[in-house]
Amino acid sequence: MSIKNKRQKQAKLLRIFRKIHRKTGAFLFLFFFFISVSGLLLGWKKHSNGLILSKSYTGTSTNLKNWLPIDSLHKNACKILHDSVSPKLSSKIDRIDIRKNKGMVKFVFEDHYWSIQLDGATGKLLHIGQRRSDFIENIHDGSILDKYFETSDGQIKLIYTSIMGFALISFTITGFWLWYGPKRMRKKQPLKVLSNYK
Structure with a gap:
C-alpha cells in the first residue's frame, strides 16, 4: 500500500473516531454531567461537615x-x-x-x-x-429510577451503568486516537528534500 493510501486510510479512521466521540458526547452529555457532579459530591461527603454525610x-x-x-x-x-x-x-x-x-x-x-x-x-x-449521600449515590448509579418505577431487580441501574460504562470506554479509545492519530500521521510523513542549492 502506498504512503498516500495509508494516509487516506488513517485520515478516514480519524474522521470516524471524531464522529463517534462527538455524537456520544452530545447524546450522553446530561448523564455525564450528573455522574461527574454526583461523583464529586460523593468524594467530598466525609469532608462536608455533616451536610452530605451525617x-x-x-x-x-x-x-x-x-x-x-x-x-x-x-x-x-x-x-x-x-x-x-x-x-x-x-x-x-x-x-x-x-x-x-x-x-x-x-x-x-x-x-x-x-x-x-x-x-x-x-x-x-x-x-x-x-441520608443525602445515599440520595446522591442513587443518582450517580441510576438506581433512583429503579426506586421511582419500583422495578423488581435493579434493571434500570444495570442498563444505565452498562451504557455509561461502554460510553466511557468509547470516549477513552476515541479520545486517545484523536490525540495520537495526527502525531502518528506526522511521524510517518516523508521528509521533503529541499534542493535549492546550486
Missing part, C-alpha cells in the same frame, strides 16, 4: 452487655421516626448499622432517606438525619 454520634456505653435488645431499639427508632418526622413514613428497615466503638446504633429506612441514631445502652435519640 456525623456518627457517640452513645454512653461501648459494652454490648449494657445495650438494650435490638428489637427494643428498633421499636424506639420507628416511634421517633413517626413522632418527630412524619407518621406517614414507612418504617421498613433497609439496614441496621451497629457502631460498637461509638456505643451507637443507626437505623436506615428503605423507602425514604431518613435515618435514626440511638444510644445503644439507653435507647435515647442521638440524631435524626437525612
Whole structure:
C-alpha cells in the first residue's frame, strides 16, 4: 500500500473516531454531567461537615452487655421516626448499622432517606438525619429510577451503568486516537528534500 493510501486510510479512521466521540458526547452529555457532579459530591461527603454525610454520634456505653435488645431499639427508632418526622413514613428497615466503638446504633429506612441514631445502652435519640449521600449515590448509579418505577431487580441501574460504562470506554479509545492519530500521521510523513542549492 502506498504512503498516500495509508494516509487516506488513517485520515478516514480519524474522521470516524471524531464522529463517534462527538455524537456520544452530545447524546450522553446530561448523564455525564450528573455522574461527574454526583461523583464529586460523593468524594467530598466525609469532608462536608455533616451536610452530605451525617456525623456518627457517640452513645454512653461501648459494652454490648449494657445495650438494650435490638428489637427494643428498633421499636424506639420507628416511634421517633413517626413522632418527630412524619407518621406517614414507612418504617421498613433497609439496614441496621451497629457502631460498637461509638456505643451507637443507626437505623436506615428503605423507602425514604431518613435515618435514626440511638444510644445503644439507653435507647435515647442521638440524631435524626437525612441520608443525602445515599440520595446522591442513587443518582450517580441510576438506581433512583429503579426506586421511582419500583422495578423488581435493579434493571434500570444495570442498563444505565452498562451504557455509561461502554460510553466511557468509547470516549477513552476515541479520545486517545484523536490525540495520537495526527502525531502518528506526522511521524510517518516523508521528509521533503529541499534542493535549492546550486
